[in-house]
């Protein structure tokens with residue numbers, strides 16, 4: 646998709662928000678400069694996920710629910726090597742494989758990630774039925 650200067654046109658609900666983080670835009674509710682949101686806002690909640698359905702970064706699945714008008718789609722295994730996890734601390738987009746392998750910290754800036762996120766990785770990534778061997 647194109648990266649135009651303003652594509653908020655499709656978002657018309659009051660609570661929604663769009664933040665620029667690094668080179669990316671992050672859509673959600675009360676999104677801050679490091680991708681925290683209304684739902685997850687601890688010091689370590691600094692990742693946003695690119696959902697396969699709309700190709701947009703959201704801080705969490707609840708944010709996707711709030712701003713999207715469609716069911717969320719997880720990142721398919723075939724795309725695990727593509728950048729789909731945005732570190733809000735440094736703005737680096739990590740591949741899913743890198744993120745899942747990253748030991749709860751950003752490999753680029755070493756900012757701690759919330760280890761709880763990895764526990765529900767299956768909400769975001771198609772990890773359910775695969776042997777993960779990266």
Ligand SMILES: [Zn+2]
Pocket residue numbers: 696697698699700709713715716717718
């Ligand atoms: Zn979507």
Ligand SMILES: [Zn+2]
Pocket residue numbers: 673674682683684685704705706707708709
């Ligand atoms: Zn959220």
Ligand SMILES: [Zn+2]
Pocket residue numbers: 732733734735736737751752753754755756
């Ligand atoms: Zn980082």
